[in-house]
Amino acid sequence: RALLAVSLNLMALLFSTTAFITTYWCEGTQRVPKPSCGKEKKTNCLNYGGNETANETNQNVVHYSWETGDDRFLFRYFHTGIWYSCEENINAAGEKCRSFIDLAPASEKEAEVFLRIKSQHFLNPRLIFYPKEPPEISTGSGLLFPGKAGAFSVLWLSVVSEVLYIMLLVVGFSLMCLELFHSSSVIDGLKLNAFAAVFTVLSGLLGMVAHMMYTQVFQVTVSLGPEDWRPHSWDYGWSFCLAWGSFTCCMAASVTTLNSYTKTVIEFR
Structure with a gap:
């Protein structure tokens, strides 16, 4: 059981670290106007039927609006993490990323x-x-508005909670390894086991709160964020699944550690 707890804690640590540094918590599409056709852009663009330059004004040029015509829009793929939001570049190959913290709505x-x-x-x-x-x-x-304070603050609180979650997982993992490989007596093993269980439970609770706070911030940003970023459709990505998988492994490790602690106490008595 001690080896199982160590394995579950290690999986939780790997999952949480991967989720923290990747940008696939949420992904979907954004509805954006098609760019004007040019020498380098031949597809998925709008041809105004003339050779006017961008600086010329022509009353025959149609000014398209966001409210009319689905054929004048395209859907670009985007994915978002705790740190960055990356979007498909419709004018060139590759992606362009911007800080998700800057996208968080104001107070x-x-x-x-x-x-x-x-x-x-x-x-x-x-x-x-x-x-x-x-x-x-x-x-x-x-x-009245000194700056971004609402979702912005919650997002930073989520980031701090994620960092503490990973740090407590590291502490719990270290204590479990000490108990498994370097425990000289039953009493020392029980103490290490108890502390490992406490740190693992605390890390799981922090992780749950951090994941929920980020989800709330993202949903608020979808409604109140910059208009050029708001998704047309979105869903949770594999980083989000890894984050909650990490929480599941963390709680399973804590339960296994507590079970091992209880069994050892009963046998010792």
Whole structure:
């Protein structure tokens, strides 16, 4: 049982580390306008039927909008992790990545005012509409929006929890190895076993909280993040499955360690 607990803890450590550094927690498609056709771009593009340059103005050129015509859009693949969000480059081969932390929406108050501005613009189109961020509203004590504080803070809390989760897994794994290979007496083995179980349980709880917080942040970012990033459809990826697989192995290791501890105590008595 001690060897089984060590193996499960090692699997949890490998899974959690892999999930932490990869960018496939969530993946899907984004609906984006097709680029203009050019010398290097011949497919999946819009041909305006003329040879005008980008700087020329022509009233015959159609200005496509986001609300009309599915044939004017394409769906590009994207995948997102804790650190980066990578998207298919529709203008060239490969991918382009940007920090997921920068995509996290601002504070709840800012998001609320942003939605209120959008609803007012819908009722009265003559109002000025701010497409990405609401204006800075001044109050008696200063600016109402000092910066990104809502989902941004939760995301950093999730990152810290993930790091602590991995560190506690390392501590639990080290204690299990000491108990398995270097335990000189039954009492010392029981102490190491007990501490290993405690650290493993704590790491599992932290991991569960960290995974749930990241999921919440991603769902909020899908609704309130930058408009050029918001997914058309998405699902959880293999990094997300690895993260929860790590949590499962971690809790299984803790249960196995506690079981071994209880059995040893009963036999010792």
